[in-house]
Amino acid sequence: MSSPSDFDVAYIAKLARLNLTAEETRLFQAQLKNVLTYVDKLREVDVTNVESAAHELARFNVFREDKARDWFTPEEALSNAPRQANGLFVVTKVVE
Amino acid sequence: MTKTDLPALTVADLQTLLRRREASPREVIEALHERIATVDPQIGAYLSLDLEAALKDAETVDVDLPLGGVPIAIKDAISVKNQPCTCGSKILRNYRAIYDATTIRKLKAAGAIPFGKTNMDEFAMGSSTENSSARVTRNPWDLERIPGGSSGGSAAAVAADEAICALGSDTGGSIRQPASVSGVVGLKPTYGRVSRFGLVAFASSLDQIGPLTKTVRDAALLLGVMAGVDPQDPTCLDEPVPDYADGLDCDLRGVRLGLPKEYMIEGVDAQVKAAVESALSHFQSLGADVVEVSLPHSEYAIDVYYVIATAEASTNLARFDGVRYGYRAEKTNSLLEHYERTREEGFGAEVKRRIILGTYMLSSGYYDAYYLRAQKVRTLIRKDFAAAFEKVDALISPTSPTAAFKIGERAEDPLQMYLADIFTNAANLAGICGISLPCGFAKSAEGSKLPIGLQILGKALDEARIFQVAHAYEQSTDWHIQRPSAIEPVRNAQPSKASEFQP
Numbered sequence: 138m139s140s141p142s143d144f145d146v147a148y149i150a151k152l153a154r155l156n157l158t159a160e161e162t163r164l165f166q167a168q169l170k171n172v173l174t175y176v177d178k179l180r181e182v183d184v185t186n187v188e189s190a191a192h193e194l195a196r197f198n199v200f201r202e203d204k205a206r207d208w209f210t211p212e213e214a215l216s217n218a219p220r221q222a223n224g225l226f227v228v229t230k231v232v233e
Numbered sequence: 234m235t236k237t238d239l240p241a242l243t244v245a246d247l248q249t250l251l252r253r254r255e256a257s258p259r260e261v262i263e264a265l266h267e268r269i270a271t272v273d274p275q276i277g278a279y280l281s282l283d284l285e286a287a288l289k290d291a292e293t294v295d296v297d298l299p300l301g302g303v304p305i306a307i308k309d310a311i312s313v314k315n316q317p318c319t320c321g322s323k324i325l326r327n328y329r330a331i332y333d334a335t336t337i338r339k340l341k342a343a344g345a346i347p348f349g350k351t352n353m354d355e356f357a358m359g360s361s362t363e364n365s366s367a368r369v370t371r372n373p374w375d376l377e378r379i380p381g382g383s384s385g386g387s388a389a390a391v392a393a394d395e396a397i398c399a400l401g402s403d404t405g406g407s408i409r410q411p412a413s414v415s416g417v418v419g420l421k422p423t424y425g426r427v428s429r430f431g432l433v434a435f436a437s438s439l440d441q442i443g444p445l446t447k448t449v450r451d452a453a454l455l456l457g458v459m460a461g462v463d464p465q466d467p468t469c470l471d472e473p474v475p476d477y478a479d480g481l482d483c484d485l486r487g488v489r490l491g492l493p494k495e496y497m498i499e500g501v502d503a504q505v506k507a508a509v510e511s512a513l514s515h516f517q518s519l520g521a522d523v524v525e526v527s528l529p530h531s532e533y534a535i536d537v538y539y540v541i542a543t544a545e546a547s548t549n550l551a552r553f554d555g556v557r558y559g560y561r562a563e564k565t566n567s568l569l570e571h572y573e574r575t576r577e578e579g580f581g582a583e584v585k586r587r588i589i590l591g592t593y594m595l596s597s598g599y600y601d602a603y604y605l606r607a608q609k610v611r612t613l614i615r616k617d618f619a620a621a622f623e624k625v626d627a628l629i630s631p632t633s634p635t636a637a638f639k640i641g642e643r644a645e646d647p648l649q650m651y652l653a654d655i656f657t658n659a660a661n662l663a664g665i666c667g668i669s670l671p672c673g674f675a676k677s678a679e680g681s682k683l684p685i686g687l688q689i690l691g692k693a694l695d696e697a698r699i700f701q702v703a704h705a706y707e708q709s710t711d712w713h714i715q716r717p718s719a720i721e722p723v724r725n726a727q728p729s730k731a732s733e734f735q736p
Contacts, residue, residue, distance in 0.1 A: 176540055
């Protein structure tokens with residue numbers, strides 16, 4: 138297992154699209170390093186030839202009928218939008 | 234029986250009254266409203282009420298339906314059409330659900346009336362409800378203490394008779410632990426027993442919806458309605474649903490109960506330990522055989538849990554991007570800034586911590602070391618349970634290592650908070666079912682009475698069995714009848730109009 142010493146909160150926050158304040162970055166770095174050191178205990182377990190877990194009672198090939206049915210109207214789908222216009226979600230400009 | 238006594242009733246007793254026409258569904262909603270108006274200013278269990286719709290439903294409901302006219306409080310992570318669904322988060326503060334979760338659809342079809350949404354740790358991440366962005370919820374047994382979490386609002390509402398029954402969700406103990414420390418019954422069904430459609434996802438391989446109630450019978454009644462296959466949730470099991478309530482009475486003679494030796498460890502409060510040991514002797518006096526069993530990988534459960542839960546949460550919470558619904562940061566100059574600031578301003582500290590942790594564990598080069606390894610150890614934990622259930626019918630343990638702790642006591646130390654779920658999260662990892670029910674009281678240093686919970690775990694789809702064991706214990710003890718004395722109803726309070734109720 139990789140060492141928690143290379144754990145860099147500021148870099149991970151970028152990956153998670155999450156802005157952090159300097160104070161949060163400092164605090165989380167310390168708190169989460171503690172948690173990572175704690176879960177490092179999993180290294181002790183011999184998992185040779187152990188399969189990864191899935192659903193306790195596995196279900197396979199779960200299908201439903203491929204049939205049109207009533208679902209949300211465009212108005213309903215847009216009803217919680219922070220900004221909308223002409224039946225569309227409005228976001229910050231992404232192209233020049 | 235006067236109208237003011239109605240909120241204290243169980244589901245089963247309320248149904249009897251309603252079917253004898255000795256109370257009307259409307260009177261029940263009104264009585265609950267009055268109780269909430271007088272008690273909730275102290276408890277803080279609710280985030281929103283929709284009493285106008287509830288009163289309308291009460292006028293037309295058929296009381297002979299399985300749950301006809303029974304009001305039910307809903308954790309604010311479960312979608313009820315046209316009601317808020319905030320998950321205790323600023324990022325969903327103005328969100329209204331546009332559809333019913335499958336459990337809500339089934340409950341409504343059975344005549345139940347979902348009338349209000351209860352407080353919770355933000356996105357169900359926590360064990361004290363302190364992580365709610367909306368308000369503090371207090372334990373009805375001691376107002377200085379936490380009601381447990383994350384379904385703390387539901388547990389407190391049932392304990393304070395502000396609800397007849399409630400729904401919660403359990404990812405690592407979020408139904409059982411609050412039930413335990415608030416002195417009510419809470420069931421986490423087998424993974425796949427109840428549809429997750431319409432539950433805001435936290436960790437998809439662990440989440441289940443379940444009931445919080447005043448008695449085991451009520452939990453059985455609710456599960457009977459909620460359980461069953463759902464085409465909207467492919468992980469939901471296509472298995473017959475037994476009549477859980479009908480099969481409750483059972484002779485415990487010859488029933489084998491296992492005490493996992495790894496669960497009576499150091500760190501378990503002495504009063505909790507004593508209560509569980511006395512419950513075990515009580516089971517023996519009822520004729521059950523109690524044997525010691527071993528779950529050798531128990532000590533890794535909490536580590537496996539925090540790897541899997543945070544990894545899955547970090548992907549599930551990626552959907553909160555401020556585009557289609559929810560909070561959006563203002564005046565952003567690029568899409569990247571829009572995402573980063575919306576999530577910065579919308580999420581609270583614990584949610585951010587878990588997103589960071591989960592993103593790290595799933596990032597390139599770390600997946601095998603953390604998530605994959607944890608999933609393999611999870612297999613070993615499952616095998617432990619499978620081996621134990623070869624020998625016994627159910628497992629007995631404390632639900633939580635301590636009674637309710639004080640508000641603020643563990644807020645600064647996430648790791649200490651995580652340890653509150655040390656006995657509950659293995660059941661989520663293994664996908665099995667578990668129930669918590671009252672088994673005694675601890676006395677706090679200040680002299681208050683604090684409920685202690687007993688956890689009974691059963692193998693997958695064996696809810697009927699753990700209901701029987703729990704019911705036999707409950708009906709031969711009186712813990713579940715005792716009510717909290719900490720609440721002093723506000724005298725002469727005028728119930729607010731439904732539309733005015735803004736916690």
